[in-house]
Amino acid sequence: MKLSQLVGQRLxxxxxxxxxxxxxFLIRGGYVRLVSAGLYTLLPLGRRITRKIEQILREEMDRVDGQEIRMPVVLPADLWEESGRYGKVGSELLRFKDRNGKDMLLGMTHEEAVVQVARTELVSYKQLPSMLYQIQTKYRDEARPRAGLIRVREFTMKDAYSFHNSQECLEKYYERCHEAYVRIFKRIGLKQCLSILSDSGMMGGAVSHEFMAIADCGEDTIFASPDGSYRANREVATAKLAFTKDAPQPLSKVHTPNCKTIADVAGFLKLSPEQTCKAVFYKDQDNKLVFACIRGDLEVNEAKLRKAIQCPEIDFANDELIRAAGAVPGFASLLGIDANKIRVVVDPSVSESSNLVVGANEEDHHMLNFNFARDAAGREHIIVTDIATVREGDPCPLTGQPLQALKGIEVGNIFQLGTKYSAPMSCNYLDQDGKSKPMIMGCYGIGVGRAMAAVIEQCHDDYGPVWPMAIAPFQVHLIGLNINQPEVRQACDKLYQSLIDAGIDALYDDRGEKAGFAFADADLIGVPLRLVVSPKTLAQNQVEFKQRSWGKRSELIALDGVLPFVQQQIQELMALCRPDTPTA
RNA sequence: CGGGGCGUAGCGCAGUCUGGUUAGCGCGAGUGGUUUGGGACCACUAGGUCGGGGGUUCGAAUCCCUCCGCCCCGACCA
Structure with a gap:
């Protein structure tokens, strides 16, 4: 490719x-252009990169016995009615009617569609396990697209779905896919990509992992132990907090004028927040009250709370709703709350601690020495479960070491779905005993554009991306300086042709721009290997060579040895992304 | 959906508060020339519904109303 012809201007x-x-860099380098919020056109450079990523995805999916298919982007709503998701998923699902008034949607994920394939094509246990995948457009009507390709509305996704006749088979295959994912992210050149435990969210199912590219601009927070033995998304991370357990002291009421917050109470009573209990009121989508109880220094993790009460949507309750339940805002506690009337969730930090300060459920008063076992006994409707948000430095649940907080971009995820879709959609197979049983499913996704963006986040300098060889838009960037001189032009043309003939993906800057201009463009295009030919180098029968990652350093190589040298370099850089040793 | 910011040439911006000739500047683009190793220089040229609509006014990029779009924070998110 000649740079003079390449569509997509550098800025x-x-x-x-x-x-x-x-x-x-995606904008400045001419890789993508914005069409509308969260909608991008991939220009030739961007498309070259995503094609290479897609090819790696195909190879790795094929390695785990996947078979590529292609399902429609537009799907009939009734298919989604079958799984029950049509009504459950919010407005990120784009719904519309076709000319006949039939309800349609744009697929944001394809469990329903693939189940329809499986239930007609896979009928016997002899055909299982089976895995189908596609690389295809997804549409999600995101409330807030952001950060270029990191969060968009329309994107290309590799989505894969496996079908099994037993949980054991699923788990074994899930492990293979996990390994495939580790290989994939290594092959595309991510330097740090961790698989972590995650919340399965709307996808449902028991076990799921997210693959996180570590990057400061990431939207997700990960907690990890220093030795790497424990890693979890903030939504599910737990900590092994120590709780002080002393002999229970008698309950006593204390006057706490205007002390509505934990800071007020602790300050007024000259106690630390750890010695208090926080009462947080939420409401569910039916406006019903949910009462969460946690130690004063901790914060409620809403994802955990939603899970605890099996409720997809919660929000803070207003004072009116709290009063209607017989509680006094700012001074509420388990004391005086009828756990039979509202749902109560208590964090272990409260149930396991002793002599806490709690609200007296009376204006301007608190109670000293609340002990859950003694003072909330016999409330069988109370759910006691972890709803605390982990903080950096909290003890790791496995090792007790202080947890580190990392920011990550979710580039892939894998789920053990079980029968969540197969059961309601009658996706059954005939077992050996002749009985019809629902298939056990897993699903596995990777966002292609997001992966490309994540690579830039991890691989760039001040001047532009530093593409890993495996996904670079070109392997070699040839620059001719003073190319208006016929001998330079001739030498460059010849070198370019020999690279092409050798099957090397070469970009040729034949524009005759000044050196600084050409180099700045080359940095933005980020091709891993660079060759510069000029009158100076030609005079010595040499070519200047550098790797993109070297910054401004370069070396001279003999002109007649360029081809084998470049081939060697390509091999060496490809080796950096070889997935031989799965580590994550 | 809540809070904040922004919308003037392909990109970055000035002008708006305090209304007034022909709406400017830099980059980028085109032509000609001088240059040529880290984003050169000179000359000329092209490129604008000042986000849209409505209003106030003798006169609106500028003031008022309204709609739209984009970005950031939050909520939400397989």
Whole structure:
């Protein structure tokens, strides 16, 4: 490819809207262009990269016996009615009617569609296990697209679905897919990509993992122990907190004028927040009250709370709703709350601690020495479960070491779905005993564009991306300086042709721009290997060579040895992304 | 959906508060020339519904109303 013909201009200045490294360089380098919020056109450079990523995805999916298919983007709503998701999923599902008034939708994920395939094509246990995958467009009507390709509305996804006749088979296969994912992210050149335990959210199912590319601009917070033995998303992370357990002291009421917050109470009573109990009121989608109880220094984790009460949507309750339940806002506690009337969730930090300060459920009063076992005894409707948000430095649940907080971009995830979709949609197979049984399913997704952006986040310098060889838009970037001189032009043309003939993916800057201009463009395009030919180098029968990652350093190589040298370099850089040793 | 910011040439911006000739500047683009190893220089040229609509006014990029779009924070998110 000649740079003079390449569509997609490099920009000296980034659009004001671009703030993260990947967004800035994707725009400045001419990889993508914004069409509308969260909708991008991939220009030739961007498309070259995503094609290479997609090829790696195909190879690795095929390695775990996947078979590529293609399902429609547009799906009939009735298919989603079958699984029950049509009504459950919110407005990120784009719904519309076709010309006949039939309800349609744009697929945001394809469990329903693939189940329809499986239930007609897979009928016997002899055909299981089986895995189908596709690389295809997904549409999600995101409330807030952000950071270029990190969060978009339309994107390309590799989505894979496996079908099994037993949980054991699923678990074994899930492990294979996990390994495939580790290989994939290594092959595309991510330097740090961790698989972590995650909340399965709307996908349902028991076990799921997210693959997180570690990056400061990431939207997810991960907690990890220093030795790497424990890693979890903030939504599910737990900590092994120590609770002080002293002999229970008698309950006593104390006057606490205007002490509505934990800080007020602790300050007024000259106690630490750890010695208090926080009462937080939520409401569910039916406006019913949910009462969460946690030690004063901790914060309620809403994802955990939603899970604890099996409720997809919660929000803070207003004072009116709290009063209607007989509680006094700011001074509420388990004391005086009828656990039979409202749902109560108590964190172990409260049930396992002793002599806490709690609200007296009376204006301007608190109670000293609350002990859950003694003072809330016999309330069988109370759910006691972990609803605490983990903080950096909290003890790891496995090792007790202080947990580290990391920011990550979710580039992939895998789920053990079980029969969540197969059962309601009658996706059955005939077992050896002739009985019809629902298939056990797993699903496995990777966002292609997001993966490309994540690579930039991890692989760039001040001047542009530093593409890993495996997904670089080109393998070699050839620059001719003073190319208006016929001997330079001739030498460059010849070198370019020999690279092409050798099957090397070469980009040829034949524009005759000044050196600085050409180099700045080359940095933005980020091709891993660079060759510079100029009158100076030609005079010595040499070519200047550098790796993109070297910064401004370079070395001279003999002109007649360029081809084998470049081939060697390509091999060496490809080796950096070889997935030989799965580590994550 | 809540809070904040922004919308003037392909990109980055000035002008708006305090209304007034023909709406400017830099980058980028085109032509000609001088240059040529880290984003050169000179000259000329092209490129604008000042986000849209409505209003106030002798006169609106500028003031008022309204709609739309984009970005950031939050909520939400397989």
């Amino acid at each position: 000296k200045e980034a659009p004001r809207d671009a703030q993260t490294a990947s967004h800035i």
